[in-house]
Amino acid sequence: MKLKTSTLLITAALGAAFGTSLPAMAAHADHMASANKATVNTKKAELKIEYQKFSLPNGLEVIFHIDRSDPVVAVNLTAHVGSTREKAGRTGFAHLFEHLLFLESENLGKGGLDKLSARIGGSGANGSTSQDRTNYLQTVPKDALEKMIWAEADKLGWFINTVTDPVLAKEKQVVKNEKRQSVDNAPYGHTSYVIDKALYPVDHPHNWQVIGSLDDLQNATLDDVKEFFRRWYVPNNVTLVLAGDFDPVQARKWVEKYFGEIPRGQDVQPQAKRPAVLKDSIKLYHEDNFARLPALTLTWPTVEQLHPDSYPLQILAAYLAQGKKAPLNQVLVDNLKLTANANMGNNTAELVGQMMLSVRAFDDKNLDQVMAGVQQAFDKFEKEGISDSDLARIKAGEETQFYQSLSSVLGKSSLLAEYNYLNGNPGYISIDIQKTQAVTAADVMRVYQQYIKGKPFVATSFVPKGKLSQVLTGSTKAEVVEEKIVQGAEDAVDPSIKATYTKTPSKIDRSKEPPYGKGADSKVPAVWDAKLSNGMRVSGIQNTEVPLMQFEIVIKGGLLLEEVNKVGVSNLLSRMLMRGTAHKTTQELEEAIQQLGANIRVNARTEDIRLNVTTLSRNYAQTMALVQEILLQPRWDEQEFALAKQSVLSQIRQQEANPNAVASAQFAKLTYGQNNIRSRNILGSAESVNAISIDDLKSYYSKNFAASVARMNVVGSLSKAEVQASLSSLNEAWKAGKVNLPAPSSAPSIAGGKVYFYDIPNAKQSVIQVGYPALAATDADYYPATVMNYILGGGGFASRLTQELREGKGYTYGINSGFSGTRSAGSFLIASGVRSNVTLESLQLVKKILGDFATTYSEDDLATTKSFLIKSNARAFETASAKLGMLDNIAEYGWKASYVKDREQIVKNMTVNKIKGLANQYLDPNKMVWLVVGDAKTQLPRMKDLGFGEAVLLNPETK
Incomplete structure (x- = not known):
């Protein structure tokens, strides 16, 4: 993606849903609009996704979906070109264009969609690339729709001339930084590369990764990339989806006006399905620089997306690996105690599919033990099969996931586009539902026998350096190319050089940006509020767009109520609450939740413990009864407690060599101090977790779990009266109590202007974190400082940090800055991962920008900030999660329901001088901690040149 590379499309994420009989989809005709409906029926709910589809003479396929719940429109341009359209030796081009298409076009100029998005209050122009497609998407206020249609057309028809050698050279560096961040510098990052090289022959389009190889990218010429664009980014290979609040008659006129004259390209033929074929199993191993646990991944060739067998295969994967009853969990976790969990999924793409089973074992286990355990689990499944009740609970969960995928206009646009490029029918979801609903227990066993049992597979063993004894027997060394850190290896780039070219002609004047349409004022949802007699406050928003209820119960305390030398209690408690109740074992509780199509999670945080729930509206009352049982009747099972501790210890172990996790942990210690509870990892340390007993959890629970320090935020299709009625039992059973919550804390004093270095040998990137303890969310300067930060590092591609370090130099894939705070002071933080050999240069540039x-903040900067922060409020509360966030802010800080409007006034009253005053007060680089997590051997000696003296090495034992 523009911010994260996508790999495989997983059908279940968008396509799998469940219902009874469904109507066939109406046919459509090219050049003629037709109304279509994809209808999902459930026992007590019906959801209609109405759409209109038409085609322009040049082949562009256009889909409209009207949703007037919020004054916003999702604009989704999907090109049917991914890495499978590439050639060996010329890989990574589709993903490269995902980046390039945001930078400039003939009529938008430098900055292209990114600058436009900031001005119009868009969600941020973004994109993603898979093996099969590249998409470009964002949500904008409805008054900016014509602007977006104009801009998207410019991207397709008036773009390629702006790509020059300097622009290409810089973007190559950005993409290579993305690969370093997501693959080279990440634990187990090379796993997919090793699997795909083994699974597919060299001429197969799945043999290479979506992001491509560093060598292929470096060797790509300007002519190469222009040829690729002109072949695939043509109207007859593109789907445009508009979903949201707009006039379809006017929108069609705009689409025809701006897209109509773009010439049709060469015909694009469908690619033949080409599943992998393995004659024998292949076993490979790799010593991973960042791994701390041995990991076994098994991969079997299966079938492509929409294949009839893909549906039972997905259910097979869910049954084998998900939950307490899953055979893999019962054998590997409960019986053999080899791992904390196993993951399995049937990953499908347009041409191929592959079933993948991944297990990260505990650090003292070997992968032969894991392999034997996997076979035991398979043997168990062969004997027992899958029951009808298990089929029902898995399908109920998939139904809930489906509704969640439709809870935003962006989600709907992606779903419509996906089915359209796969088979030309945006309403194919109805057929998908029928095929999934028709899966039987016999089908699940049949696909297991056909694709898994006794069939050849690829096995990869990724183990820590020096732990070859843990590798699966019979494995050979995988060929993994790892980049060396060489100072000055890359040439400097200057993408500011203006391209010279003859402008592409047009029948209309495209140089003038279209005007705004009718205003898109933000809709502040109606909020209801209540307080139960036990002291719990309840806030809600009724939302009938989808038949779901989403809510959270927040219990104040969290990490803050723990002993500083025995950290990890609240996290373990949150895990134990989901491991059974007084009346239900772990398995029985999981099954009860899943039968309702519900998802219940409990998480501990610094200041609270949160129980989050999503469930089908028709099952809300039953779900609420389970929530009450979870909260008030813990099981306290000693065996489950031992498993939970082992899982936490494994997670702590994995964090030790993850550069981003290390950076966050070290920054907290440097800014809060070793003895401040806020400096501690919520998981605890190996020492503290080992010291915790189940009595510690019971003590914390009895002292701190009281209704009087709890609140509930709820968003869904039920009314205030219905929600209140559902809480009568909880109100009676959950008592108030006195909990000694710590008072809000101010920012601790620290010694700024110092560089600290944490060594991770051979790291391919340096993670940098720069900042200091700053403001509380309740501070009068907090939101004004956030407004100031928009141009610094909070505005994505509108920010200086991104423009200078990514767009200007190609040092990083992404960088951001921001203030975080609650009632207590939080940090100001700048964070990024930068190419190792420009660590010093990146820090010097950050220091200069600060x-x-x-002195350089301008009226134009302020205008961009005001435009974005005011106009973006049109989409501020579109999703259920956004509405829950709004309710949480109101409850926690006592803000009015209209606080967004109050913030608009702050923005409107902001001046350049006020911004400069805030910057002088809060952006002093001499007050900040400068932390680097990277390769000390090559980068530590250079840190003294930053001007803050010799750097302090935080882990000298590595030297």
Whole structure:
């Protein structure tokens, strides 16, 4: 993606849903609009996804979906070109264009969609690339729809001339940084590369990764990339989806006006399905620089997306691996105690499919033990099969996931586009539902026998350095190319050089940006509020777009109520609450939840413990009864407690060599101090977790779990009266109590202007974190400082940090800055991962940007900030999660329901001088901690040149 590379499309994420009989989809005719409906029926709910589809003479396929719940429109341009359209030796081009298409076009100019998005209050122009497609998407206020249609057309028809050698050179560096961040510098990052090289022959389009190889990218010429664009980014290979609140008659006129004259390209033929064929199993191993646990991944060739067998295969994977009853869990976790969990999924793409089973074993286990355990689990499944009740609970969960995928206009646009490029029918979801609903227990066993049992597979063993004894027997060394850190290896790039070219002609004047349409004022949802007699406050928003209820119960305390030398209790408690109740074992509780199509999670945080729930509206009352049982009747099972501790210890172990996790942990210690509870990892340390007993959890629970320090936020299709009625039992059973919550804390004093270095040998990137303890969310300067930060690092591609370090230099894939705070002071933080050999240069540039910010902030910067922050409020509460966030802010800080409107006034009253004053007060680089997590051997000696003296090495034992 623009911010994260996508790999495989998983059918279940969008396509799998469940219902009874469904109507066939109406046919459509090219060049003629037709109304279509994809209808999902459930026992007590019906959801209609109405759409209109038409085609332009040049082949562009257009889909409209009207949703007037919020004054916003999702604009989704999907090109049917991914890495499978590439050639060996010329890989990574589709993903490269995902990046390039945001930078410039003939009529938008430099900055292209990114600058436009900031001005119009869009969600941020973004994109993703898979093996099969590249998409470009964002949600904008409805008054900016014509602007977006104009901009998307410019991207397709008036773009390629702006790609020059300097632009290409810089974007190559950005993409290579993305690969370093997501693959080279990540634990187990090379797993997919090793699997695909073994699974597919060299001429197969799945033999290479979506992101491509560094060598292929470096060797790509300007002519190469222009040829690729002109072949595949043509109207007859593109789907445009508009979903949201707009006039379809006017929108069609705009689409025809701006897209109609773009010439049709060469015909694009469908690619032949080409599943992998393995004659024998292949076993490979790799010593992973960042791994701390041995990991076994088994991969079997299966079938492509929409194949009839893909549906039972997905259910097979869910049954084998998900939950307490899953055979893999019963054998590997409960019986053999080899791992904390197993993951399995049937990953499908347009041409191929592959079933993948992944297990990260505990650090003292070997992968032969894991392999033997997997076979035991398979033997168990062969004997027992899958019951009808298990089929029902898995399908209920998939139904809930389906509704969640439709809870935003962006989600709907992606679903419509996906089915359209796969088979030309946006309403194919109805057929998908029928095929999934028709899966039987016999089908699940049949696909297991056909694709898994006794069939050849690829096995990869990724083990820590020096732990070859843990590798699966019979494995050979995988060929993995790892980049060396060489100072000055890359040439400097200057993408600011203006391209010279003859402008592409047009029948209309495209140089003028279209005007705004009718205003898109933000809709503040109606909020209801209540307080139970036990002291629990309840806030809600009724939302009938989808038949779901989503809510959270927040219990104040969390990490803050733990002993500083025995951290990890609240996290373990949150895990134990989901491991059974007084009346239900772990398995019985899981099954009860899943039969309702519900998802219940409990998480501990610094200041609270949160129980989050999503469930089908028709099952809300039953789900609420389970929530009450979870909260008030823990099981306290000693065996489950031992498993939970082992899982936490495994997670702590994995964090030890993850550069981003290390950076976050070290930054917290440097800014809060070793003795401040806020400096501690919510998981605890190996020492503290080992010291925790189940009595510690019971003590924390009895002292701190009281209704009087709890609140509930709820969003869904039920009314206030219905929700209140559902809480009568909880109100009676859950008592108030006195809990000694710590008072809000101010920012601790620290010694700024110092560089700290944490060594991770051979790291391919340096993770940098720069900042200091700053403001509480309740501070009068908090939101004004957030407004100031928009241009610094909070505005994505509108920010200086991104423009300078990514767009200007190609040092990083992404960088951001921001203030975080609650009632207590939080940090100001700048964070990024940068190419190792420009660590110093990146820090010097950050320091300069901070130092110059106040003096260089301009009226144009302020105009961009105001435009974005005001206009973006049109989409501020579109999703259920956004509405829950709004309710949480109101409850926690006592803000009015209209606080967004109050913030608009702050923005409107902001001046350049006020911004400069805030910058001088809060952006002093000499007050900040400068932390680097990277390769000390090559980068530590250079840190003294930053001007803050010699860097302090935080883990000298690595030297």
